[in-house]
Amino acid sequence: MGLRSYVITRIILTIPTLLLLLTAVFLVMRVLPGDPAALHFEKKGDPADVERLRQILGMDKPLWQQYINYIGGLVDIGYLRQHGYPNLGKSMYQTSEEVGGQVFSAFPATLELAIYATIIASVLGIMLGVASSKSYGKTPDHLIRNFGTITYAIPVFFLGLIFQLIFGVYLGWLPTGQRISNVAPPTTITGLYTIDSILQGNIIAFVESVRALLLPSLTLGIVLSGVFLRLTRANMLETLRLEFVTAARARGLQESTVTYGYALRNAFLPVLTMMGLQFAMLLGGAVLTETTFSWPGLGKYMVDRINFRDYTAIQGAVVMFGLFVTLVSLTVDVLCAYLDPRIRL
Amino acid sequence: MPLLKIDSLDVEYRTNRGRIRAVEDVSFSLEKGEVLGLAGESGSGKSTLGLSIIRLVPSPGVIVRGSIEIDGTDIVKLPEDKMRLLRGGKVAYIFQDPMTSLNPVKKVGAHFVEMMQTHEPDLEKKVAIERTEKILKDLRIPSERIDDYPHQFSGGMRQRIMIGLAIALNPDLVIADEPTTALDVIVQAKILDLLASLRDRYGMGLILISHDLSIILERCDKIIVMYGGSMVEYAPNAELHKNPIHPYTQALLQSIPNIELSEQKLSAIPGSPPNMLNPPKGCSFGPRCPYAKEQCRMKPSLIDVGNDHFVRCFATGESAEVE
Amino acid sequence: MRKKTTKTPGSFSAPKTSGSTKTPRSFLARIIPGLTSLTRRGPSGWMVTLGIAIVLGLVVMTAVSPFVVPHDPILYHGPLRSPPSLEFPMGTTDLGQDMLSRVMMGGLIMLQVAALSVFICFLIGVPLGLFSSYVGGNFDKTVSLVIDAVYAFPGLVLAIAIAAVLGSGVINMAISIAVVYIPSYYRIVRSQVLSIKELTYVEAARSIGAKWHTVLYRYIFPNVVPSIVTVLTVNFADAVLTAAGLTFIGLGVSVDVPDWGYDLTNGRKLLTSGAWWVITFPGIMIILLALGFTFIGEGLSELLNPKLER
Numbered sequence: 001m002g003l004r005s006y007v008i009t010r011i012i013l014t015i016p017t018l019l020l021l022l023t024a025v026f027l028v029m030r031v032l033p034g035d036p037a038a039l040h041f042e043k044k045g046d047p048a049d050v051e052r053l054r055q056i057l058g059m060d061k062p063l064w065q066q067y068i069n070y071i072g073g074l075v076d077i078g079y080l081r082q083h084g085y086p087n088l089g090k091s092m093y094q095t096s097e098e099v100g101g102q103v104f105s106a107f108p109a110t111l112e113l114a115i116y117a118t119i120i121a122s123v124l125g126i127m128l129g130v131a132s133s134k135s136y137g138k139t140p141d142h143l144i145r146n147f148g149t150i151t152y153a154i155p156v157f158f159l160g161l162i163f164q165l166i167f168g169v170y171l172g173w174l175p176t177g178q179r180i181s182n183v184a185p186p187t188t189i190t191g192l193y194t195i196d197s198i199l200q201g202n203i204i205a206f207v208e209s210v211r212a213l214l215l216p217s218l219t220l221g222i223v224l225s226g227v228f229l230r231l232t233r234a235n236m237l238e239t240l241r242l243e244f245v246t247a248a249r250a251r252g253l254q255e256s257t258v259t260y261g262y263a264l265r266n267a268f269l270p271v272l273t274m275m276g277l278q279f280a281m282l283l284g285g286a287v288l289t290e291t292t293f294s295w296p297g298l299g300k301y302m303v304d305r306i307n308f309r310d311y312t313a314i315q316g317a318v319v320m321f322g323l324f325v326t327l328v329s330l331t332v333d334v335l336c337a338y339l340d341p342r343i344r345l
Numbered sequence: 346m347p348l349l350k351i352d353s354l355d356v357e358y359r360t361n362r363g364r365i366r367a368v369e370d371v372s373f374s375l376e377k378g379e380v381l382g383l384a385g386e387s388g389s390g391k392s393t394l395g396l397s398i399i400r401l402v403p404s405p406g407v408i409v410r411g412s413i414e415i416d417g418t419d420i421v422k423l424p425e426d427k428m429r430l431l432r433g434g435k436v437a438y439i440f441q442d443p444m445t446s447l448n449p450v451k452k453v454g455a456h457f458v459e460m461m462q463t464h465e466p467d468l469e470k471k472v473a474i475e476r477t478e479k480i481l482k483d484l485r486i487p488s489e490r491i492d493d494y495p496h497q498f499s500g501g502m503r504q505r506i507m508i509g510l511a512i513a514l515n516p517d518l519v520i521a522d523e524p525t526t527a528l529d530v531i532v533q534a535k536i537l538d539l540l541a542s543l544r545d546r547y548g549m550g551l552i553l554i555s556h557d558l559s560i561i562l563e564r565c566d567k568i569i570v571m572y573g574g575s576m577v578e579y580a581p582n583a584e585l586h587k588n589p590i591h592p593y594t595q596a597l598l599q600s601i602p603n604i605e606l607s608e609q610k611l612s613a614i615p616g617s618p619p620n621m622l623n624p625p626k627g628c629s630f631g632p633r634c635p636y637a638k639e640q641c642r643m644k645p646s647l648i649d650v651g652n653d654h655f656v657r658c659f660a661t662g663e664s665a666e667v668e
Numbered sequence: 669m670r671k672k673t674t675k676t677p678g679s680f681s682a683p684k685t686s687g688s689t690k691t692p693r694s695f696l697a698r699i700i701p702g703l704t705s706l707t708r709r710g711p712s713g714w715m716v717t718l719g720i721a722i723v724l725g726l727v728v729m730t731a732v733s734p735f736v737v738p739h740d741p742i743l744y745h746g747p748l749r750s751p752p753s754l755e756f757p758m759g760t761t762d763l764g765q766d767m768l769s770r771v772m773m774g775g776l777i778m779l780q781v782a783a784l785s786v787f788i789c790f791l792i793g794v795p796l797g798l799f800s801s802y803v804g805g806n807f808d809k810t811v812s813l814v815i816d817a818v819y820a821f822p823g824l825v826l827a828i829a830i831a832a833v834l835g836s837g838v839i840n841m842a843i844s845i846a847v848v849y850i851p852s853y854y855r856i857v858r859s860q861v862l863s864i865k866e867l868t869y870v871e872a873a874r875s876i877g878a879k880w881h882t883v884l885y886r887y888i889f890p891n892v893v894p895s896i897v898t899v900l901t902v903n904f905a906d907a908v909l910t911a912a913g914l915t916f917i918g919l920g921v922s923v924d925v926p927d928w929g930y931d932l933t934n935g936r937k938l939l940t941s942g943a944w945w946v947i948t949f950p951g952i953m954i955i956l957l958a959l960g961f962t963f964i965g966e967g968l969s970e971l972l973n974p975k976l977e978r
Contacts, residue, residue: 020817025829033833149966153905153958155912158951161936165944241403247446249401251460251510252433261459265450277820284824288913292936302825303917306832314832321825329820339450 006337014330019071021322026070029315031063036311040092056095057312074319088316093308099316102301107320108191109179110297113216114279114286115192120221121282122275125228130264132229133236144229152226156285160219160292167215179296180209216293220285224278231274235267242266269336276332280325346417347374348517348550349398354411356390356397365621367393367406369574372647375550375567377517380541382565383554384597388618390574391554392441395520398552399432415518434464437511441523443503447495453506454481454491457513464514480509484539501532505539512543519543520552525560537564558597562586567653570594573619573629576647580654590656592634628658636660712970719901719963726775726957733772741769741926749943759945761931762938771949774928775957777838777921782907784842785849789903792846793853794896798889800854801861812858819851823906824913831919838921845910849903856899860892901965905958912954928954 033039037054054060058069073079073087080086085104091097125148132144179185179193186196186205193209239245240263248262249255287299294300302317356368368390375381383391396402398413400420412419415436420428432438440446447456457477462468478488484505486498495503504524511519521540525533541564544551555561561568568585570578570593578591589595596614616633619625625632627642634641640659647657739745744764745756752759758767800811818826827844834840865888873887914920915929928950935946 016813017817017820020814021821024817024821028826028829028833032830036833039833149962150955150959153909153955153962155909155916155932155951155954155958157913157916158932158947158954161932161939161947161951165939165942165947168939243440243442243445244448246401246403247438247440247507248448249429250399250432250438250440251463252429252431253460253463254429257459257463261451262448266448280820280822283822284913287822287824287828288916291917302828306828307918311833314829318825318829321822325820325822 003337007334010330010333010337014326018323018326021326022071022074022319023067025315025318025322026067029311029318030059030066030070033311035059037092040309040311042309053092053095057090057092088319089312091305091310091313093305093310093313099313102313103298103316103320106296106298106301106317107324109295110283110286110290110299111324112179112192112194112213113220113289113295113297114282116194116213116217117220117224117286117289118275118279118282120217121224121278122228122271124221125225126232126264126268126271128225129229129232130236130259132233133240134259136237145233148226148229151223154223155288156220156223157288157292159223160216160289163215163219164293179212180205181212183208185209216289216295219292220282220289223285224282227274227278227281228271231271232264232267235270236263239263239267269339272332272336272339276329279328279332283321283325347414348377348379348416349375349552350412350414351398352412352414354394354397354413355409356393356402357407357409359405359407363622366574366624367621368397370647371411371576373569373576373579375518375552377550378544378548379567380544380551380553380565382561382568383552383571384556384558384561384568385571386556386618388573388621389571391556391571392522394571395438395522395552395554398518398520399436399438400428401432401438430464433460433510433516434514435516436518436520437514437516439504439507439511439519439521439524442527443500443507444527446507447503449495452492452494453498456506456510460510460513476513480513481506484509500528501535504528504532504536508536508539508543512547512549515547516549518550518552520554522554523556524553526555526557533560540564559601570597573624574621575629575657576655577630577657578655579647581652584652584654588652588654590650590654590660591630591658592636592660593630712967715963715967716971717967719960719965719967722956722960723964726953726960727779729772730775730779733769737766737769737772739766739769741765741773742924749938749941749946751943752945758949759943761934761946762943765926767931767945767949770926770931771928771953773926774931774950775953777915777925777927778908778911778929778954778957780838781841781845781911782904784838785845785907785911786900786903788842788846789849789853790896790900793850794857794892796850797854797857798861798892801858802865802888811854815851815854818847819855823848824910827910827914828917828919831914836919836921841911841914841920844914844919845907848910849906852899852903853896856895857892860895861888864888864891898965898969901961901968905961905965908954908958908961 030036035050035054037050037057037059038045040053041050051060058066061069070089073089076087083098083101085098085100088099088103091099091102128144128147132141135141183204185193186200186202186209189196189199194206194213197203197205197209245258245262248258253262283299286297287302289295290297290299291303298317298320302314305313305317351374352372354368354371355366358365358367371390371394373381383394385391393402393406396406397408398415398420400408400423402408408421411421413421415431420431423431447453451459454474454477457480458470458473461473461476462470474491477491481488481491486502486505486509490498495506498506504527508521508524511521519540524540525536528536537560540551540553543549553561553565562582562585565582567581568579569576570591572593578585578589578594580588585594589598593614596612600612600614602611614633619629619632627644628634628637631637631641638659645657645659647655649655739756742765745766746760746764748760748764749762750756750760752767756766756768758771760766761770796811800808827848830844830847831841834844873882911920912929912932915927916933918933920929920933921927931950932947932954935943935950938946
């Protein structure tokens with residue numbers, strides 16, 4: 001089929017999924033609670049206030065029209081060009097604020113956290129998985145497997161709290177609720193402080209942003225590594241028994257080449273697919289991690305808004321999460337097709 | 346000095362359920378340029394024997410006893426790094442199923458280049474590619490396909506690639522484990538012809554492993570028949586044709602269908618292969634042998650019956666050595 | 669959106685479907701002798717036994733605790749925020765509540781929520797999966813599409829969104845969590861049914877005129893059970909962790925009841941003063957509970973689908 005046509009087909013197929021996702025969010029956030037505006041006032045509000053809120057948010061219109069406005073807002077290019085973010089409605093808490101703007105400014109922090117956590121989780125998980133598979137049945141294998149099981153059972157926020165205790169209280173490294181301290185953040189190019197500071201040659205900013213990122217991404221990364229560990233190990237064990245691995249050894253290739261170039265290269269693909277699926281789980285953990293470390297990302301935004309009963313904001317955050325997951329899964333699929341020539345057929 | 350000399354080799358698999366003696370008391374030698382056939386059913390130990398020559402018997406397999414000398418060096422005791430250099434370079438192995446012997450995510454040409462550069466670290470990539478193209482041409486694979494992936498080739502072509510990999514470094518010994526089993530009959534003949542012509546050209550020693558006795562009889566100078574992990578008969582080709590002694594060999598020869606006969610009753614050997622976890626006491630073929638006697642409860646040893654012909658059976662008339 | 673299956677050599681997935689299909693028989697008759705011989709089945713058996721022991725121990729502790737606690741967990745007894753001592757072996761909270769009593773009773777909410785959510789999941793996910801895959805066609809395709817979309821979505825985010833809208837309380841929490849995990853049951857059941865559906869003995873049953881629900885219940889379902897059991901136990905562990913997460917965010921239950929999750933949220937504020945005992949003990953309890961179920965799940969999956977035998 002060729003890589004290009006696969007990518008195009010895949011992108012086209014994403015549209016119905018997205019639509020389904022957006023509809024689902026609408027159903028949960030607008031339809032399920034009955035009257036979100038009334039809920040905002042905890043059903044004790046002055047009816048006049050409730051009605052005014054409904055008018056501002058466009059909730060006095062019939063449901064189908066709200067739905068059209070909702071979808072329409074997301075694809076409103078004019079709005080996007082004007083504001084730099086899509087139309088996700090207005091905040092219930094402060095109706096002068098656009099949810100889209102808030103969501104977009106909170107998002108890069110989550111993205112950065114997610115990226116580094118994924119890197120830590122996958123590198124840790126894969127390396128341990130390979131080591132475990134190579135020493136099958138012996139002590140290192142058992143130890144590593146237990147590590148994987150236990151880390152999965154630890155609630156990510158608990159680990160975060162323990163880390164804060166150890167590094168924060170006893171070493172004075174508490175989270176400050178900022179992505180960077182002591183220094184001004186680098187000018188925005190990608191929105192990721194680490195990348196931006198390198199791109200500008202700003203070493204101090206880089207160091208400071210890494211310092212802030214360290215504990216949260218380590219926490220999230222460790223808890224998620226277990227899944228990669230288990231999958232890598234299982235796939236490696238199966239792959240190492242396949243004939244082309246023995247055939248490679250029969251040609252006199254070095255054991256490290258065989259382990260990584262032959263076994264892992266082939267065992268890795270399902271792991272990559274899993275990475276895409278796991279990303280969804282990662283985002284859930286990210287919400288908790290951000291709350292624990294007061295990391296100013298989309299997760300913390302969402303949790304804060306819950307306390308404010310700001311349902312439009314919560315809806316906006318959920319939509320953003322959904323878009324993010326869809327995009328990532330698309331990227332992973334394309335990457336898999338690139339790495340494994342057989343998928344494209 | 347013979348190219349390959351194996352003496353009293355025992356190979357066991359140590360599993361959770363018990364010990365399996367996959368290869369028991371095997372001894373033979375092979376000179377350069379000779380073609381040796383290893384015939385036997387599945388489970389007879391022939392593949393394990395082949396793998397032990399390159400010391401790649403899969404875990405939990407262990408070479409328990411005996412020696413394997415390649416050009417005089419006993420490789421059983423050799424340190425792993427030296428052994429690794431022998432693999433591919435001095436001794437090459439062709440695996441049974443071409444569909445699964447090549448790295449699916451590696452281009453075919455890259456297989457060759459990688460192997461060459463492993464054995465000759467200073468080799469330039471350009472030179473390696475040139476050599477690869479030449480080998481592919483010899484194998485009648487279009488050299489434009491050097492950057493194709495294994496799954497883009499047919500089974501027969503893949504096996505030719507495997508053979509190409511085996512001879513690429515000019516080994517002295519090539520072991521072909523069921524090289525044609527996964528292929529259809531017409532391709533089978535081509536592959537075997539290819540192996541024969543390579544042997545003629547390069548003069549290497551060739552060990553051909555197969556459960557198909559007719560192939561072995563057709564192509565090999567010397568033949569070893571294996572059953573239940575032991576060598577039951579060893580003879581030069583003509584001698585085996587003329588004078589098969591072991592009842593198993595006789596039964597095998599009889600069961601080969603003759604295409605020229607219009608009516609033929611296909612004979613099979615009654616019974617089934619021995620359970621290697623709990624092998625029969627004495628001669629392993631005893632339970633299925635039409636000539637089995639009281640004696641056969643003892644293990645027969647390999648007896649020289651002349652003409653470079655050895656048999657492990659009491660039917661030769663020699664009395665048993667007490668096991 | 670179905671991803672194209674990766675064709676790598678061999679088949680990689682976890683868990684593998686059980687190779688042998690069983691003829692219909694009362695599965696209770698099979699399970700009970702199986703349970704008693706668990707410990708004889710090697711390390712996996714030990715894992716399952718250990719898991720069951722942990723879970724049972726925690727359940728018993730929670731059930732018995734109201735009668736055994738040294739102090740009332742809600743009333744303020746001791747000195748504020750004091751570290752573990754003889755009188756209060758696990759220390760006290762910032763309000764002077766005894767941590768030991770709170771820890772002993774704190775599992776109640778979590779166990780209730782987890783059990784309820786698993787129950788709902790099972791009740792909806794399994795029949796839906798059975799029915800949908802058996803019927804096939806457009807119905808199956810539509811349902812699968814919807815389920816896949818839910819499955820691909822970040823679980824906790826979805827649970828948070830639903831919980832935010834529904835409000836606090838055990839039942840609401842259970843519903844939020846259940847929605848997230850229904851797809852797991854559905855998918856496992858469906859993949860099993862799809863492979864069993866085409867087997868000859870099912871065809872044979874149909875050809876002798878068995879009604880569809882008979883075929884489903886007596887022929888297909890018993891073979892699906894092993895996989896369901898594994899999903900069930902892992903689901904329990906996940907439900908516990910998700911419930912803890914929801915509580916941590918503030919979507920849990922009211923202040924009056926001792927709850928491990930609540931203590932973690934509360935203890936967070938006390939971190940700066942170095943009061944480690946408020947978060948450590950409840951946290952360990954949550955880990956134990958999740959581990960217990962995980963052990964059962966892992967052990968069971970090894971027993972039911974033995975991996976590479978050496």
